[in-house]
Amino acid sequence: MEHGIDLRLNTELKAILPDNQGKCRAVVTSSGETIECGFVGLTAGVRPNIAFLKNTALETNLGILVNEQLETNLPGVYAIGDCAELRNPPAGRKPIEAVWYTGRMMGETVANTICGKPTSYQPGIWFNSAKFLDIEYQVYGEVQARAPEHHSAVYWEHPDGKKSIRIVYNSQDGHVLGFNLMGVRYRHEVCDKWLRDKTPLETVLQNLGLANFDPEFYPQHEEELVAAYNQQTGKNLQLKQKRGLPAVLQFLR
Amino acid sequence: MQDESLSIATPAPVLTTGKQKLAVALAGIGILLLLIVWAAGTAIAPVPVFLTALGLTSAGVWVFVQEEYLKYPEGIKNNGVWFRSLTARGIWGWLVGVVITGFYICLYWWPQYLSGLIQLFDPLSQLLRGTAANQWFVYGTLYTAAVLLMGIKFLYKYRSNPYQRLRTFSVMFFQLGFAFLIPGLLMRLQQPEIYFTYFWPLSYYQGTPMAHQGYAGSDLGTFFFFFGLAMFFIGTPILTYFFGKRWYCSWVCGCGGLAETAGDPFRHLSDKSLKAWKIERWMIYTVFVLVVAMTVLLWINVATNRSVLHGFSQMFYKSYSFLIGSAFSGVVGVGFYPLLGSRVWCRFGCPMAAWLGIWQKTTSKFRITVNGGQCISCGNCSTFCEMGIDVRAYAQKGQDVVRASCVGCGVCSAVCPRGVLRLEGADGAVAQRFPA
Ligand SMILES: Cc1cc2nc3c(=O)[nH]c(=O)nc-3n(C[C@H](O)[C@H](O)[C@H](O)COP(=O)(O)OP(=O)(O)OC[C@H]3O[C@@H](n4cnc5c(N)ncnc54)[C@H](O)[C@@H]3O)c2cc1C
Ligand code: SF4
Numbered sequence A: 001m002e003h004g005i006d007l008r009l010n011t012e013l014k015a016i017l018p019d020n021q022g023k024c025r026a027v028v029t030s031s032g033e034t035i036e037c038g039f040v041g042l043t044a045g046v047r048p049n050i051a052f053l054k055n056t057a058l059e060t061n062l063g064i065l066v067n068e069q070l071e072t073n074l075p076g077v078y079a080i081g082d083c084a085e086l087r088n089p090p091a092g093r094k095p096i097e098a099v100w101y102t103g104r105m106m107g108e109t110v111a112n113t114i115c116g117k118p119t120s121y122q123p124g125i126w127f128n129s130a131k132f133l134d135i136e137y138q139v140y141g142e143v144q145a146r147a148p149e150h151h152s153a154v155y156w157e158h159p160d161g162k163k164s165i166r167i168v169y170n171s172q173d174g175h176v177l178g179f180n181l182m183g184v185r186y187r188h189e190v191c192d193k194w195l196r197d198k199t200p201l202e203t204v205l206q207n208l209g210l211a212n213f214d215p216e217f218y219p220q221h222e223e224e225l226v227a228a229y230n231q232q233t234g235k236n237l238q239l240k241q242k243r244g245l246p247a248v249l250q251f252l253r
Numbered sequence B: 001m002q003d004e005s006l007s008i009a010t011p012a013p014v015l016t017t018g019k020q021k022l023a024v025a026l027a028g029i030g031i032l033l034l035l036i037v038w039a040a041g042t043a044i045a046p047v048p049v050f051l052t053a054l055g056l057t058s059a060g061v062w063v064f065v066q067e068e069y070l071k072y073p074e075g076i077k078n079n080g081v082w083f084r085s086l087t088a089r090g091i092w093g094w095l096v097g098v099v100i101t102g103f104y105i106c107l108y109w110w111p112q113y114l115s116g117l118i119q120l121f122d123p124l125s126q127l128l129r130g131t132a133a134n135q136w137f138v139y140g141t142l143y144t145a146a147v148l149l150m151g152i153k154f155l156y157k158y159r160s161n162p163y164q165r166l167r168t169f170s171v172m173f174f175q176l177g178f179a180f181l182i183p184g185l186l187m188r189l190q191q192p193e194i195y196f197t198y199f200w201p202l203s204y205y206q207g208t209p210m211a212h213q214g215y216a217g218s219d220l221g222t223f224f225f226f227f228g229l230a231m232f233f234i235g236t237p238i239l240t241y242f243f244g245k246r247w248y249c250s251w252v253c254g255c256g257g258l259a260e261t262a263g264d265p266f267r268h269l270s271d272k273s274l275k276a277w278k279i280e281r282w283m284i285y286t287v288f289v290l291v292v293a294m295t296v297l298l299w300i301n302v303a304t305n306r307s308v309l310h311g312f313s314q315m316f317y318k319s320y321s322f323l324i325g326s327a328f329s330g331v332v333g334v335g336f337y338p339l340l341g342s343r344v345w346c347r348f349g350c351p352m353a354a355w356l357g358i359w360q361k362t363t364s365k366f367r368i369t370v371n372g373g374q375c376i377s378c379g380n381c382s383t384f385c386e387m388g389i390d391v392r393a394y395a396q397k398g399q400d401v402v403r404a405s406c407v408g409c410g411v412c413s414a415v416c417p418r419g420v421l422r423l424e425g426a427d428g429a430v431a432q433r434f435p436a
């Protein structure tokens, strides 16, 4: 409510009730609550708006079908961004990924290709970011809403409820799988390297300072995350690496 | 007029609430009192009028700030800066620009027209300095009040950001202490009026033989003369190596202090074009060369018992202080805030900034790093960079920002919606971060 938004969690829209002029009057949720309103906005997901391309020579499915070089079935015609659907997505990736960063990377890929340097689309390790009102959000790697059995997580949340860190790891062999951050900034290159190298969670936790990208003088929460891990596991891990660019450069070299 | 936009959000939002209008009226009456005294040329009942003007202006700022920022959750709001007349080069922007410019013109060249204000500020001057007010005391007091009041506004606007909070406390502290109270108290103690945070060549007089002579007989003055030179030759390169030019420009300097506080509402007006950058480089280093040449000539003239270039060096000094010292740094530098943004002088003119910039660009550890591929090209960073640096161009490429002009205000990093930018220090640059 802080921002004037009243959220209902764990429920769905069941019906929209009309008034006698056929305009919306109220909505009913699946928990049976009726909410009076004068306006309804439906924003459940996105899908490529390609109706106008049906019945053309372009091969489409949900989106416009493209190969590794983002070329459609018509030579020299490319599709990128929200409307593109990869015929053979890279391992672990979806055929349609309607986010800004994939759109940009696709743009770079096609730009290379049409400038004479044929390039395949290689999005690398998944990442995304957003800002929910005043809270920044970042994700690196795999953080799934319905976590598979072998995914475990260390989680820390600030008492004010505006910051949180979740590090997902493989509970079988202990390597990190993903980072989910609210109100905290982590360094992309560092997380990317940890994920690529399948780094053990404990190594990551001990060196967590490397990832800290918050501005100077911001409180640092690495110790608290390590403490959360120790509490969860009964271990006595110590943070070894505080934040700072020189150590990061050393690490990335 | 029919709204042509298809946007759901109103494109021209109603920005100023009723309470804020009241606040503007309060502050406006306070400022109007000063304008009346200025125009009347004489102050009746200076103490009550002074206190009323100060009180009304402060109250106005306070109420405005409450409405503007405290009504909302913390998080930096620059809502509507391109819609408000004052901050979008509208009629109010021009009006304020003209009034400030007029004040500076009187201050430097026709102080007799400020006699009303000087009388008004006399009681305070007696209290602090034990001596009568002059136009410079009026100026210093108004300047300090602006830094403090608008500093409070800044603190509320950026209250979610510890870097901005500390930096603003710092400029407020240096302005109030080192540029107002200490010089005043020194005068009371029959010492020279020393501003410990202004060195040559920003304060071009400080390096001249006149300053040296002026301080003769005062240990403190002589100390300050050499302290200033040491800051130039030794302090600046060392501090800039570790911290970048921000140790001075956005944490200590009074010009920077005013730009960061009173100038904050205008920071987006700085020109981001490549052309402006080219002009900037020509101008700032030209001023630097001029001030060095001028000072050297003055010393040669003294060393040769006024036999070499006497007339020329005097004329040089007079022209410099007229054109650069007064017209550029004061009239244009501050008067044009609402038109060209808050750092015109710092960016295009200040020889101290030129000197700091050379060290920042060539040797300093200071850089703004970019967080991998996280930039979404929104342009907030460039928009709110008061130095007109196109930060986005660097961010899109994942390239460290290493620029002579960056004052390290940290606002680009603060307003970035994706947390892409970080001010930090290390040797080694992009090439080392991404080995080929
Ligand atoms: C509310 C919202 C929040 C989001 N937040 C995030 C986020 O936080 N992080 C993130 O990574 N991504 C986010 N996204 C996703 C991201 O915005 C999109 O993935 C990205 O903008 C897609 O870019 P694009 O160029 O592929 O498509 P678009 O930006 O949709 O561009 C398609 C263009 O084609 C035009 N067009 C359509 N049909 C026709 C036609 N027949 N003729 C001519 N022109 C046509 C459209 O007008 C539009 O300009 C968000 C999306 C939404 C809707
Ligand atoms: S680049 Fe950023 S830190 Fe430097 S002057 Fe511009 S806004 Fe301030």
Ligand code: SF4
Binding pocket: B374, B375, B376, B377, B378, B379, B380, B381, B382, B391, B392, B395, B396, B415, B416, B417, B418, B419, B420, B421
């Ligand atoms: S503000 Fe941040 S996201 Fe926006 S252009 Fe600048 S660096 Fe990129």
